[in-house]
Amino acid sequence: MTNNIQEDFAYIILHKPVEENVSTDSSAILDEIRIQISQIRIYETDIEFMKYLLHLVIVAQTKYTDELNEIVESTSLTDTLLQILIDINTPENDELVVVTAILCAIGALDRVKLLAQNEDCLFGEDFIVWAELYKNQEEIQVALQQLQNSEIQINDDDSCIRNVQINQDDEQDEEVVMNTTTEGTQTNVDQKNKLTQDVSQNESEREGMEQKSKLLYNQMIQSKQQLCHNQCNELLDQGNDDSDILKKKKMEENLRDKIKQKEKVKIKLKERKKELIKDQLKEKDQQNEQLMEKEQQKEKINYQKEIKKEFDQYDDAVILKPRLLKLVFEKRVYRVSNRFIGSMNSRRFGFIAAGDEIMNNIPVPGKNFRAITYDEKEGIIRLGWFEVFRWIPSSEQKRRITFELDLRESNSQNTIRIFCGIEESPTLFVNVPKQLKIYLAHDNLPNTKYENKIFEIPQPTREKVGEYEKVIDYNMDLTRQN
Incomplete structure (x- = not known):
């Protein structure tokens, strides 16, 4: 191509x-x-x-x-x-x-x-010109083929005439034969001359068409070459003339781009500075808010502490009414629960040795008071008047506090375990007396009531997983708790 x-x-x-x-x-x-x-x-x-x-x-x-x-x-x-x-x-x-x-x-x-x-x-x-040339060439080829066919026909006629002359009967009239032969030969010569003229004419036409087509083709090529040459010269001239202008424009564009870049950088710096100032102000406001919240929280805590202190002082000053139920627990395993109703102050539920003197919540010097109790209001586990542990059950649902007594005679030492539902407290009382009674202490409000549920079970609850945080001996020296 x-x-x-x-x-x-x-x-x-x-x-x-x-x-x-x-x-x-x-x-x-x-x-x-x-x-x-x-x-x-x-x-x-x-x-x-x-x-x-x-x-x-x-x-x-x-x-x-x-x-x-x-x-x-x-x-x-x-x-x-x-x-x-x-x-x-x-x-x-x-x-x-x-x-x-x-x-x-x-x-x-x-x-x-x-x-x-x-x-x-x-x-x-120029495509149409080439197609026309091809069409003309086809017509010339057809004419040439016709001429060739005519020449072949003439040659065949000559051969026939010669055969006729050789085979002609000697008895025929020589003059008639000669005349016939002369006339046929003359006719064939005339036809051959005419065909030769036609062939020459067609050859001349074909040569003329070929020359014309070559001339058209050469003119076409020359015109395209000249046009291309002129366009190239114009582009070169224009390029030489515009070279300096283009360089100058390029320099100006580069300068404008640099100025725009600097302006963009300045704008970004200003925006960044504004953002930093805004962030600083926001951070400062947040710090002030946090300080104010801390102060408010501190004041609230202090206020709650004061209220609690006053309430505790009041609560401690309230004399609770002790009760001792007649039922004696011994020789078996029991689960006992209690619920207070209508009580606004401390309320204690537990067990005391059968025959011991019951006391209220106000300590009395010289008295040996050893009731094992759980205070529902404060979650305090006490031995007598002394706090030995604080336990708030993890369950959000309010459940009954249950004491489990293991007073079997086969035990080396009797024990008391405290439960809230299936959750066991981390304390264990050992060496408790063999006979126990239910001990209650609550405020003296007219609407305060209590409700017990007592179950005797064949075996104690499965042992606690892990160790107890505190094991309390019922016979411990309480004077050291002061």
Whole structure:
């Protein structure tokens, strides 16, 4: 292929080459052409698609002319290609040449020429000239073939005449034979001279057409070369003239870009500074708010402490009313729970040795008071008047406090465990007396009531997982608690 695409495709139309990668199977080629025709509007601007369609048409025209003509007549291929040709606005577009080549290959040259005349332009530019040259060359070839056929006929006639002369009966009239032979020979000579003149005339016409086509082709090439040369010179001249201007403009653009970059940096710095100031103010406000919240929380805590202190002082000053229930627990395992109703102050529930003197919540010097109690209000576990542990059950649901007594005679020491539901307190009382009674202490309000539930069970609850935080001996020295 050359650098001139119009010359290349003109060569394709005149000589009809077949690409090696195009199938020679007629059905495959014709099916491929039908597929290409159905997609031509989708790929109407794809130069490679058009080139492939051109090659398929050329192959079909060479070997399957009738089938190709049927496809062209049964589809709108010609009209579609003509419309694509009209839609192409750029004369230098290579697709213009390819589309014109396809139209010429399917026999639509006259419609292309008519379209070019109507549109006041030459679609396909030099392509039509090459197609016309090819058409003229075909006519010349037909004329030459006719001349050759005529010469063959004349030679055959001469042979027949000679055979007639040799085989002529000696008895025929020599004069008649000579006259006939002379007349036939003269006629054949005249016909041969006429045919020779026709051949010479056709040869002259063919040479004239070839010279004309060569002249047109040379003129076309020269005009394109001259146009290209002129355009190159204009571009070079314009480039030389505009070189300094372009350099100056480029420098100005670079300077403007630098100024814009500096301005952007300044703007970003200002915005960053504003953000930093804003963040500092926000942080300062947050610190002030946190300080105020801490102060308020501190004041609230102090106020609550004062209220609690006053309430504790009041609560400690309130004398609780002790009760001792008659039922004696011994020799077995028991689970006993209690619930107070209508009590506003401390309320203590537990056990005391049978026969011991009961006391209220006010310590009395010299008295040995050893009731094991749990204060529901403060979660305080006491031995007598002394606090030995504080336990608040983890469950949010309010459940009964249950004491489990293991007073079996087989035990080496009797024990008391405290539960809230299934949760066991971290304390264990050991060496408790063998006989115990329920001990209660609550305020003396008229609506205060209590409710007990007592169960005897065959075996104590499963042992606690892990160790107890505190094991309290019932007989411990209480004087050391002061």
